Every structure is written in structure tokens, then in C-alpha cells.
Amino acid sequence: MIAAKNLRKDYSGFSLNVDFEIPSGRITGLVGKNGAGKSTTIKLILGLIKPDEGDITVMGIKAGELDAKDKEQMGVALAESGFSPYLTVNAVVSILKKCYHTFDEGKFREACRRMHLPMNKQLKEFSTGMKAKLRVLVALSHDARLLIMDEPTAGLDVEARVEVLDMIRDYMVEDESRTVLITSHISSDLESICDDIYLINNGQVILHEDTDVILGQCGVLKVDAQTYQTLDKNYLVKSVKTPYGYACFTKEKRYYQDNYPGMVIENGSIDELILMLTGGAER
Amino acid sequence: MKIILNNSSMVPIYEQLMDQIKNEIIEGALSAGTALPSVRALSGELKISALTVKKAYDRLEEDGFIVTVHGKGSFVAETDKNLALEACRRAVEEDFGKVILKAQNFGFSKEEILDIVSIILEEN
Numbered sequence: 288m289i290a291a292k293n294l295r296k297d298y299s300g301f302s303l304n305v306d307f308e309i310p311s312g313r314i315t316g317l318v319g320k321n322g323a324g325k326s327t328t329i330k331l332i333l334g335l336i337k338p339d340e341g342d343i344t345v346m347g348i349k350a351g352e353l354d355a356k357d358k359e360q361m362g363v364a365l366a367e368s369g370f371s372p373y374l375t376v377n378a379v380v381s382i383l384k385k386c387y388h389t390f391d392e393g394k395f396r397e398a399c400r401r402m403h404l405p406m407n408k409q410l411k412e413f414s415t416g417m418k419a420k421l422r423v424l425v426a427l428s429h430d431a432r433l434l435i436m437d438e439p440t441a442g443l444d445v446e447a448r449v450e451v452l453d454m455i456r457d458y459m460v461e462d463e464s465r466t467v468l469i470t471s472h473i474s475s476d477l478e479s480i481c482d483d484i485y486l487i488n489n490g491q492v493i494l495h496e497d498t499d500v501i502l503g504q505c506g507v508l509k510v511d512a513q514t515y516q517t518l519d520k521n522y523l524v525k526s527v528k529t530p531y532g533y534a535c536f537t538k539e540k541r542y543y544q545d546n547y548p549g550m551v552i553e554n555g556s557i558d559e560l561i562l563m564l565t566g567g568a569e570r
Numbered sequence: 571m572k573i574i575l576n577n578s579s580m581v582p583i584y585e586q587l588m589d590q591i592k593n594e595i596i597e598g599a600l601s602a603g604t605a606l607p608s609v610r611a612l613s614g615e616l617k618i619s620a621l622t623v624k625k626a627y628d629r630l631e632e633d634g635f636i637v638t639v640h641g642k643g644s645f646v647a648e649t650d651k652n653l654a655l656e657a658c659r660r661a662v663e664e665d666f667g668k669v670i671l672k673a674q675n676f677g678f679s680k681e682e683i684l685d686i687v688s689i690i691l692e693e694n
Binding site (some may be wrong): 359459460463497499504548 | 578580584609611613617619621634672
């Protein structure tokens with residue numbers, strides 16, 4: 288559905304250089320620290336900026352050559368909706384009707400009602416949560432084959448986050464050939480919705496793994512300095528010195544469970560992975 | 571289908587899912603021909619990755635508990651009760667195998683291992 292090959296974009300002081308492939312029917316997560324290159328990647332996918340080198344294709348078409356008709360098949364939720372704050376949802380409906388041939392007004396109004404979005408209030412009066420829900424609903428309103436969601440849950444409380452993620456889940460259940468690319472800072476959100484995860488750091492993909500593998504096979508060993516000396520380090524990705532000894536990240540926690548009975552091993556998480564792999568945990 | 575997953579358990583999620591579906595089939599709560607939820611639907615319900623559900627379904631299919639018809643979905647297979655029991659037996663054997671290996675690594679003899687087993691059996 289989306290394929291990037293030797294994709295390169297240079298800015299002064301930062302350059303993005305990535306390869307990735309997102310097949311259809313997949314919910315893929317893009318994680319990384321602030322400034323890692325997530326938004327640049329999304330802009331390249333949308334054809335909003337041109338790559339300096341390499342190729343990026345979306346639905347088989349070069350991102351820069353996507354026309355209005357192709358873009359109708361994409362549902363995009365960025366940090367800002369782009370609608371004037373003086374518009375009401377009713378006005379947004381009129382705009383969407385003109386923009387998307389496949390806009391489903393009945394369904395959209397019903398979804399707004401379910402999410403308690405007032406139809407006659409100006410958007411500037413909306414809370415952060417209401418704005419975020421509207422952005423996602425707009426992306427879901429026109430039967431798009433591909434959803435691009437940049438931080439759809441940022442700034443939301445836990446209940447609103449669950450609602451937003453459930454909307455995306457339901458959208459995927461309706462038609463399993465749809466594809467979603469989602470970025471988030473909230474790893475637990477990604478863990479509960481994504482099938483696979485790309486971790487980018489300093490403009491590079493440093494890890495691509497199925498969520499299942501991250502949660503099922505990765506783990507953190509907590510060992511004292513003495514145990515660490517004799518520990519088989521073949522399956523450790525990274526070790527970090529801690530007050531009690533070492534915290535070691537492994538992609539083969541079963542090996543350590545079987546061979547070191549009694550060792551403290553915690554399940555891996557995306558947060559742990561980011562901290563361990565991007566060097567944030569080194570002290 | 572009643573599935574309860576423990577996210578903080580050391581048992582991988584796909585294995586928990588697989589075991590619970592398997593148990594429901596063996597106990598007869600899921601009868602032959604029953605349609606299972608689609609991979610995406612179940613993943614949405616349980617809030618886990620679709621690939622995790624797919625992995626569990628694939629293993630269940632390998633073990634003969636379900637059949638997947640392309641484009642139609644997955645269904646509980648006509649399982650022979652003996653076959654199901656055989657699978658349980660294999661799983662128990664596998665677990666015993668691991669424990670026995672552990673005991674042998676600690677240097678226990680056959681008699682000592684059998685002793686431990688009979689003590690545990692009596693205690694229960």
C-alpha cells in the first residue's frame with residue numbers, strides 16, 4: 288500500500304533516510320522521539336514535500352503524482368484539521384460533501400452524535416478532545432482505503448483515547464483490506480492497535496518488528512553485577528547500568544527464562560524498546 | 571467465545587488465546603462448524619494485534635482444531651475427541667519433558683524424579 292525505497296530528505300542539520308513497506312490490511316505504527324523524522328515521513332507519503340532521492344509510492348502511485356481522485360481514497364488526520372475555527376460541524380459537512388464523492392453524510396452525522404460533537408458550535412469552542420475526535424471522524428468519513436493518522440490520541444484523556452482507537456478498530460473490521468499508518472507518543476495505544484511497528488531515530492529506521500514479537504519475545508532482565516558477569520550475553524540487545532546492577536534488553540526472553548530460573552524478567556514494551564534502542568536510558 | 575488474556579503473564583498472548591480456544595473446543599463449548607470471529611474482529615475486541623490472532627489461528631489449524639476457508643473465515647473443525655485428547659497428552663508430555671530435563675540437569679535420578687511426582691500427586 289505504501290512503499291519507500293532509499294527515501295531521502297535532507298534539511299540543514301537533519302536528514303531522513305528510510306526504507307519501509309506497508310502492505311494492505313495492516314495497521315502499522317510509526318514511533319520515535321520528537322524530531323526523529325515521523326512527520327517528515329508522513330509529509331513525504333502525502334506528497335507535501337518532495338524527496339531528495341529515492342522513491343515513495345502510495346497505492347502504487349508516486350506520492351508526488353497523487354491527484355485529487357487518488358487522494359479521495361486516503362483519510363488523513365494531522366495535528367491540525369485545517370478547518371477554520373469559525374466553522375461549525377454543519378459547515379464542515381458541506382465542505383466534505385464537495386470534497387469527497389464517497390462522503391457518507393448519514394454515517395458521519397451519526398458518528399458525531401455518538402461522540403457528542405455539537406453540530407452548531409464553532410470549532411474554536413471545541414475542547415482538545417472534541418477537535419481530535421472530529422479530525423479522526425473526518426478521516427473516516429469517506430470510505431478511504433488508506434488512513435494516515437498523525438498523533439490521533441495526543442493530548443486526550445484515557446477515555447477519549449480509547450474511543451478514538453475503537454473508531455479506528457471498527458473501521459478496519461468493516462473492511463479488512465483497509466490500511467492504517469498511525470504515529471503516537473503513547474506506546475500503550477500502539478501496543479493495543481498496531482500489527483507492526485517501525486521505530487525511527489535520527490532519520491533512520493532502527494527497528495521494524497511485529498507488535499506480537501515485541502510483546503511476546505522481548506523482555507528486560509534485571510540482574511546484579513555479579514550475575515551479569517557470568518550471563519550469556521549472546522541474546523542481549525543492550526544493557527544499561529542501574530543502581531542494582533544491570534537492566535538488559537533481550538529479544539529472546541524465553542532463553543533466559545529457561546536457562547536462568549529465578550531471574551527477574553519483565554515483559555518488553557514499546558517504551559522500553561525506545562529507551563533502550565535510542566540511547567535515552569543510558570546513565 | 572470467552573477469552574481472558576493476561577497481558578502481564580509470561581505466556582505469550584497468542585499461546586493464551588490458542589489454549590483457551592482449544593479448551594472451548596475440547597469441552598464442547600464451541601461445536602464443529604461454528605464460525606470463529608474474523609482475525610480483525612477478534613483483534614479489535616481483545617485489543618491485540620491482528621498478527622497475534624492470526625498466529626493463534628494458524629497454530630490451531632496446524633493442530634487440526636479449526637479450518638480456514640479462504641474468503642469465508644475460520645470454522646471449528648470436526649474434531650475427533652481422541653485426537654483432541656491426544657493433543658492434550660502431547661502438551662502434558664512436552665511439559666513433563668522440560669521438567670525432567672531440569673531435574674536431570676540438577677543430577678536427580680529416575681527414582682528421585684518419580685518420587686517427586688508421586689509426592690505431588692498425593693498432596694493434591
